[in-house]
Amino acid sequence: MKYLYNYRNYILILLVLCFLNSCKKKNDIPLVAKGIIPIPAQITTMGRGFLISEHTKIIANTENLVELANVYAKELGVDKVEISQIPNNDGLILSIDTNLKKEGYSINISPENIMVKGGDKAGIFYALQSLNQLKTDNSFPGVTINDAPQFTYRGMMLDVSRYFYPIADVKKFLDIMALHKYNKFHWHLTDDQGWRIEIKKYPKLTEIGSIRKETMKGDFRASNARKVLWEQTGKWDFRKNYIPNPNDYDGKPHGGFYTQEDIKEIVQYAASKYIEVIPEIDVPGHFSAALAAYPEFGCKESYEVATRWGVHPNILCPTKKSINFVKDVLIEVMELFPSNYVHIGGDEANKTHWEDSKFCQDLIREYNLEDEMGLQSYFIGELDKFLTSKGKSLIGWDEILEGGLSKNATVMSWRGELGGIKAAKQNHNVIMSPGTHTYFDKYQDSLDFKQKTPLAQWGVVSLKKTYSYNPLPKELSIEEQKYILGAEGCMWTEYIPKMEHLEYMALPRLAALSEVLWSKPEKKNWGDFNNRLKDLINLYEDKNYNYAKNNKRY
Numbered sequence: 001m002k003y004l005y006n007y008r009n010y011i012l013i014l015l016v017l018c019f020l021n022s023c024k025k026k027n028d029i030p031l032v033a034k035g036i037i038p039i040p041a042q043i044t045t046m047g048r049g050f051l052i053s054e055h056t057k058i059i060a061n062t063e064n065l066v067e068l069a070n071v072y073a074k075e076l077g078v079d080k081v082e083i084s085q086i087p088n089n090d091g092l093i094l095s096i097d098t099n100l101k102k103e104g105y106s107i108n109i110s111p112e113n114i115m116v117k118g119g120d121k122a123g124i125f126y127a128l129q130s131l132n133q134l135k136t137d138n139s140f141p142g143v144t145i146n147d148a149p150q151f152t153y154r155g156m157m158l159d160v161s162r163y164f165y166p167i168a169d170v171k172k173f174l175d176i177m178a179l180h181k182y183n184k185f186h187w188h189l190t191d192d193q194g195w196r197i198e199i200k201k202y203p204k205l206t207e208i209g210s211i212r213k214e215t216m217k218g219d220f221r222a223s224n225a226r227k228v229l230w231e232q233t234g235k236w237d238f239r240k241n242y243i244p245n246p247n248d249y250d251g252k253p254h255g256g257f258y259t260q261e262d263i264k265e266i267v268q269y270a271a272s273k274y275i276e277v278i279p280e281i282d283v284p285g286h287f288s289a290a291l292a293a294y295p296e297f298g299c300k301e302s303y304e305v306a307t308r309w310g311v312h313p314n315i316l317c318p319t320k321k322s323i324n325f326v327k328d329v330l331i332e333v334m335e336l337f338p339s340n341y342v343h344i345g346g347d348e349a350n351k352t353h354w355e356d357s358k359f360c361q362d363l364i365r366e367y368n369l370e371d372e373m374g375l376q377s378y379f380i381g382e383l384d385k386f387l388t389s390k391g392k393s394l395i396g397w398d399e400i401l402e403g404g405l406s407k408n409a410t411v412m413s414w415r416g417e418l419g420g421i422k423a424a425k426q427n428h429n430v431i432m433s434p435g436t437h438t439y440f441d442k443y444q445d446s447l448d449f450k451q452k453t454p455l456a457q458w459g460v461v462s463l464k465k466t467y468s469y470n471p472l473p474k475e476l477s478i479e480e481q482k483y484i485l486g487a488e489g490c491m492w493t494e495y496i497p498k499m500e501h502l503e504y505m506a507l508p509r510l511a512a513l514s515e516v517l518w519s520k521p522e523k524k525n526w527g528d529f530n531n532r533l534k535d536l537i538n539l540y541e542d543k544n545y546n547y548a549k550n551n552k553r554y
Contacts, residue, residue, distance in 0.1 A: 035532025
């Protein structure tokens with residue numbers, strides 16, 4: 001009898017498995033939702049989902065959603081797009097619901113259809129990104145989702161001055177950002193090592209400033225000049241003449257720039273992904289490339305486009321002629337970028353040349369400024385007033401706090417959080433970008449692991465460390481925290497010359513930061529994030545993204 005009982009149980013289990021298998025073949029719809037990153041505010045599993053068939057349509061309830069519908073139709077392999085306010089029993093229905101928050105959305109997936117609502121078109125777009133992560137082959141699981149972002153500023157910065165990235169690479173980076181629901185692209189277009197944006201009034205900026213004769217090889221800290229200097233002084237002293245070792249350089253020119261038509265193309269492409277492009281023209285320091293083209297705007301006679309990394313002493317001299325030069329540049333920049341923001345850098349401005357300049361010292365006395373820090377504040381203030389008069393808002397790195405903060409400036413806090421905390425307490429808007437958590441040019445694992453990975457900036461920003469970040473400092477009151485607009489991840493490219501390498505450094509840390517910025521802190525869970533990350537990595541592989549694969553990072 002015992003044998004017969006076991007046999008019957010075996011037959012019963014086999015029949016159940018066969019039934020489930022037949023159901024799977026019949027419906028081919030997963031009952032369990034895949035993980036979404038960033039995690040939605042609310043997601044509920046409902047049972048059977050939706051299967052794409054030859055009858056599936058995408059239906060936009062208003063004409064202004066047709067473009068989004070057409071784009072997503074291509075991704076799904078569906079060629080039927082309609083405009084209708086009557087729901088279809090076999091379709092993906094897109095509609096605007098003004099009761100939802102801006103950038104917010106809701107999704108309801110049933111066997112009959114997929115209902116997608118957005119607080120605006122951006123909300124619809126983000127809902128479609130979530131659907132991309134939910135989709136398995138030709139089906140979607142049955143779920144309901146209600147979601148909206150925590151922060152209005154969810155940014156990534158790309159430095160194209162150190163290495164020029166072609167248009168196709170910039171677009172791919174924007175694609176990666178869009179998948180993770182970022183909405184601000186901070187484009188670092190100028191620095192000591194190259195000027196990358198065409199300015200028609202000053203053609204030599206790209207004719208001369210976009211090309212450096214060679215590039216420092218290997219680790220900047222290990223170069224002969226740097227090593228000797230650091231061992232002797234513990235800092236970089238620009239007054240001392242250290243001759244670099246020729247072996248520290250590759251002997252190959254590097255250059256490239258974006259024409260104004262290129263810029264327009266990128267801005268338009270980003271807008272189609274609901275990403276705002278914020279240009280950065282870095283002044284008054286990090287200005288070697290511009291001064292190589294127009295030395296009359298500096299404090300000495302001649303310059304060259306920098307070939308080594310690190311901070312350089314070449315700084316714009318704050319004469320009226322030089323300030324007007326910057327304003328001329330910004331006029332053309334503002335015509336190209338519809339963003340309300342213009343980033344003017346303001347970081348790491350070495351004041352050595354100002355200290356040695358009679359004009360600068362006389363200007364300090366004329367305006368009763370305390371010192372060279374006050375002179376920088378005066379310079380930034382001039383640009384702030386100019387941008388404000390044009391209806392734009394200035395963003396600067398946290399050094400713009402030195403000598404007094406410009407009235408309308410937004411501070412991007414990179415040297416930890418102290419600058420951001422100070423600015424918020426003064427009722428200024430803040431974007432957090434601390435190098436300790438959001439600089440993705442640093443190593444992704446412990447330093448003893450660095451020999452097995454590509455060369456990176458010194459220091460470690462692990463996936464877990466990025467995920468642990470909270471852009472709202474405890475030192476701020478609830479009212480003061482309202483000045484924190486969000487945060488930004490930074491891709492400085494001194495050691496990242498190619499797109500494939502950029503992807504490796506960005507992914508999956510960029511995913512971790514996306515959840516920090518989109519999802520409420522109480523929704524975050526490191527173990528759960530890692531489980532969902534596996535599903536996202538499958539999507540990376542489908543898209544052929546070169547993510548960092550070492551398990552220690554997860």
